[in-house]
Structures are given as structure tokens and as C-alpha cells.
Amino acid sequence: NQEQERAKERIAAELDRSRRRSNGLTIDALDEEGLLAQHSPLMSPLVWDLAHIGNYEEQWLLRAAGGREALRPDIDGLYDAFENPRADRVTLPLLRPQEAREYNDRVRKEVLDSLESVDLGVPEPREAPDGRRSLLDAGFVFHMVIQHEHQHDETMLATHQLRTGEPVLLEDVGTVAALRPPVEEEVFVPEGGFTMGTDDDPWAYDNEGPSHEVVLGPYWIDTAPVTNAAYQRFIEDGGYQSRRWWTREGWEWRERASVRAPAFWSPEGDGWSRRRFGRQEMVPSDEPVQHVNFHEAAAYAAWAGKRLPTEAEWEKAARFDPGTGRSRRYPWGDDEPDSRHANLGQRKLGPSPAGRHPDGASPLGVQQLIGDVWEWTSTTFTGYPGFRTFPYREYSEVFFDQGYKVLRGGSWATHPTAVRSTFRNWDHAIRRQIFSGFRCARDGESA
Numbered sequence: 013n014q015e016q017e018r019a020k021e022r023i024a025a026e027l028d029r030s031r032r033r034s035n036g037l038t039i040d041a042l043d044e045e046g047l048l049a050q051h052s053p054l055m056s057p058l059v060w061d062l063a064h065i066g067n068y069e070e071q072w073l074l075r076a077a078g079g080r081e082a083l084r085p086d087i088d089g090l091y092d093a094f095e096n097p098r099a100d101r102v103t104l105p106l107l108r109p110q111e112a113r114e115y116n117d118r119v120r121k122e123v124l125d126s127l128e129s130v131d132l133g134v135p136e137p138r139e140a141p142d143g144r145r146s147l148l149d150a151g152f153v154f155h156m157v158i159q160h161e162h163q164h165d166e167t168m169l170a171t172h173q174l175r176t177g178e179p180v181l182l183e184d185v186g187t188v189a190a191l192r193p194p195v196e197e198e199v200f201v202p203e204g205g206f207t208m209g210t211d212d213d214p215w216a217y218d219n220e221g222p223s224h225e226v227v228l229g230p231y232w233i234d235t236a237p238v239t240n241a242a243y244q245r246f247i248e249d250g251g252y253q254s255r256r257w258w259t260r261e262g263w264e265w266r267e268r269a270s271v272r273a274p275a276f277w278s279p280e281g282d283g284w285s286r287r288r289f290g291r292q293e294m295v296p297s298d299e300p301v302q303h304v305n306f307h308e309a310a311a312y313a314a315w316a317g318k319r320l321p322t323e324a325e326w327e328k329a330a331r332f333d334p335g336t337g338r339s340r341r342y343p344w345g346d347d348e349p350d351s352r353h354a355n356l357g358q359r360k361l362g363p364s365p366a367g368r369h370p371d372g373a374s375p376l377g378v379q380q381l382i383g384d385v386w387e388w389t390s391t392t393f394t395g396y397p398g399f400r401t402f403p404y405r406e407y408s409e410v411f412f413d414q415g416y417k418v419l420r421g422g423s424w425a426t427h428p429t430a431v432r433s434t435f436r437n438w439d440h441a442i443r444r445q446i447f448s449g450f451r452c453a454r455d456g457e458s459a
């Protein structure tokens with residue numbers, strides 16, 4: 013049927029897009045030495061990410077969904093993220109860059125062959141016999157593999173940012189000015205319920221559901237993410253030296269790491285410069301601050317007389333439509349993101365200035381929720397009520413209740429297929445090599 017054909021064409025196109033991006037960050041960008049090197053103990057050598065992507069695709073699309081035998085049973089262990097901590101991967105007998113590429117190409121060729129004959133359960137859902145969700149239902153397992161590759165592409169960009177040496181990544185477009193900085197600094201969100209999470213999004217991970225009603229008190233939330241200019245006022249006010257703004261854990265980190273600015277910043281005259289993908293430049297004042305960790309975000313919020321939003325407050329601001337009472341897929345509606353709505357997909361190598369995307373505003377008037385920078389929330393990552401693992405525990409469930417903090421909204425480096433208003437990311441509170449920023453919230457009645 014036609015709908016099935018269209019779904020397959022989309023999948024094939026997205027598979028191709030993700031692979032171009034992966035190759036562009038690895039084989040096409042660096043020589044063997046640069047691909048095999050460990051650029052930071054926090055990250056894998058890029059060649060590990062490259063073959064891991066192909067191995068994951070083989071495991072899920074060829075073996076789990078396609079019932080085929082392993083192409084390379086000998087390498088599964090090498091590319092198992094749980095067996096091998098990132099810092100150790102450089103010591104493994106990894107596939108060389110060219111071998112990794114050939115392996116990936118071989119997997120991809122078989123995947124495209126198998127796609128032709130597969131039943132995606134479109135438009136008729138293809139449920140598993142026990143009534144549970146099936147791997148192929150509405151193309152789910154293909155969407156999972158596409159998103160997985162894009163997630164690793166974002167991780168590889170973080171590795172590029174940590175790498176020193178000659179710049180290799182080129183900017184697609186020059187810097188852009190804000191269209192109009194938000195007039196109102198904060199938006200008021202009246203008390204009331206909204207639907208959090210989703211049950212039927214064909215791209216959603218298990219942790220995005222079940223959908224459930226959440227009732228929140230009234231609160232204010234920043235219209236845009238906190239900018240470098242605002243963050244610099246916190247620094248200049250001695251924010252990194254004042255114990256009072258930090259939690260106990262945050263201050264311990266501050267002392268141990270002895271930092272006084274976001275990652276990659278250095279003092280330059282009266283101001284700050286930063287290293288971005290191998291180039292040194294002045295920190296632009298109207299861009300959202302990035303490369304701050306949860307503790308820095310929370311300390312800034314305390315200094316500003318505010319706090320971080322909870323995950324539910326973030327999601328309500330990002331999708332609740334008070335006109336209809338419905339929750340949207342994106343702040344601007346259900347349409348797929350384009351460049352008017354949000355800065356996503358590595359079109360440029362950094363966030364857009366605050367106020368750059370008024371067309372991406374939510375019904376409540378909150379801006380830049382999707383794209384630009386991942387936003388720290390105050391919530392510890394856990395399952396929603398009635399959570400059911402699908403299709404494997406190691407994607408989400410093993411990370412529940414371990415102290416990971418939830419980040420929302422995606423960054424400039426996140427591919428549009430790998431984020432929506434229900435998407436949940438998480439990381440350790442001390443991590444700041446990711447493209448992370450934040451916005452603040454506070455309790456309160458309307459003014």
C-alpha cells in the first residue's frame with residue numbers, strides 16, 4: 013500500500029542522512045590517527061562510535077527485527093557500551109577506520125534489502141502476540157536506530173569540541189543576529205493540569221510514556237535560555253566564589269574542579285573568549301550559555317532569585333495549549349521542525365541568539381525550547397507511573413533513580429528526528445562537555 017511505501021522511503025532517506033552525518037564527523041573529517049586517538053577520558057575514540065553505530069543497527073534491524081545471523085559475532089563485545097567504559101575503549105582491538113566503514117556499509121546494504129519486504133505495520137498496527145508493542149509497529153525499530161545514530165553524532169561533536177589541534181569542522185553559515193530579543197523576560201503559566209508524555213508517537217522511546225495527567229501550581233518560566241551576558245553578570249558578581257548559591261554537592265564539585273566559568277572559556281582582557289571546535293573567539297553576549305553543568309545552572313538560578321524548572325514545568329511550557337487543553341508534539345504545533353522553528357541538526361556549530369526563533373514559540377509564548385541548548389531541569393531521571401521497558405532495559409530503565417538529571421529540548425547539534433517536546437535526555441550533574449544550558453523558573457502568581 014501507498015502509506016507503507018511512503019513510510020519506507022522516509023526511513024531510507026533518514027538512514028542515509030544519519031550516515032552522511034556520521035561519516036562527515038569521522039572518516040571524512042580526520043585521519044587514522046585522529047580517529048583512533050582518545051581526545052578526552054570522557055569520550056570514546058571516534059572510531060568506536062563509528063562501528064558501534066553499525067553494530068547497533070545490525071543487532072536491531074538485521075538480527076532482532078530481521079531474524080538474521082550475526083555478520084561479525086566476534087565484535088559484539090567490543091561495541092557493548094556497558095562492558096567497556098568510555099575511558100577503556102581506546103585499548104580494545106577495535107576495527108580500523110576503513111574496516112569500520114566497510115562493516116557499516118555491509119550492514120546498511122542488507123538493511124536496505126530487508127526494508128523492501130518488511131511489514132512496518134503501517135497503517136495497520138503490527139502488535140506483538142501478547143498485545144504489547146512490537147518492534148516493527150509503525151516503524152519503531154527503524155526510528156530507534158536512526159535516532160541512535162544521531163545521538164552518537166551529537167556525542168561525536170562533543171568529542172570534536174574537546175579535541176585540540178587544527179580545526180576540521182566547517183561552519184555552514186555565518187553568525188546571525190537575534191531577530192528581536194524577547195520583550196518579556198518571563199512567561200506566566202497558570203495553575204492546572206496538562207498531559208505529560210505520549211503513548212502513540214511512532215518515534216518516542218519507552219521513557220516518554222505512559223502519558224499521564226500532571227497538575228502544577230502557577231509558575232513563571234524564562235522566555236528564553238539564559239544568555240552568556242546574563243551568565244557573565246553571575247561570574248562578575250563572584251558567583252563562583254560564593255558558597256551561598258551552591259548546594260553542598262555543587263560546592264564540592266566547584267572546589268574539586270576549581271573552575272570559575274563555563275567549560276572552554278578563558279579570561280580575555282575584561283571579558284571572556286572561548287574555544288569552539290578549535291577556534292578561539294570572543295564569547296557572544298546574546299547567545300544562550302552552553303557547557304555548564306547542573307550545579308552551575310542551579311547556582312546561577314539561586315543567585316538570580318529563581319530555581320531550575322522541574323521536568324514537568326518544562327514540558328508544560330513546551331507543549332500545553334490552553335486554548336484546546338491539548339499537548340502538542342512541538343511548541344509550535346505538530347509540524348516537523350524547520351529552520352524557522354528551531355536551530356537543530358548541526359546546521360551551524362552553535363546556538364542561535366536569544367530571540368532568534370519567535371516562530372518556534374509555544375502557545376504560552378515560551379521561546380527556543382527546542383534546539384540551541386539542552387536545558388537542565390531540577391528533576392532526577394526516573395520512569396513515569398506505569399512505565400514499561402521497550403524494547404530493552406539498557407536504553408532507559410537502568411538509569412532510573414541513579415541521580416541522573418533530566419535535560420530537555422535538544423541542542424543545535426541534535427537532529428530533528430531525535431527530539432520532540434516529550435523527549436527526555438539525562439546526564440550526571442557534573443557533566444558539561446555536552447551542549448547544555450538552562451533557563452530559570454520561579455513559583456508565583458500572575459503579576
Ligand code: AVJ
Pocket residue numbers: 160163164167407436437438
Ligand atoms: C540518551 C543520550 C543519554 O548517549 O548515552 C546512545 C543515548 N543510548 N547509545 C547516550 C544512547 C545508547 C544516550 N542518551
Ligand code: FE
Pocket residue numbers: 064068093160164
Ligand atoms: Fe549507543
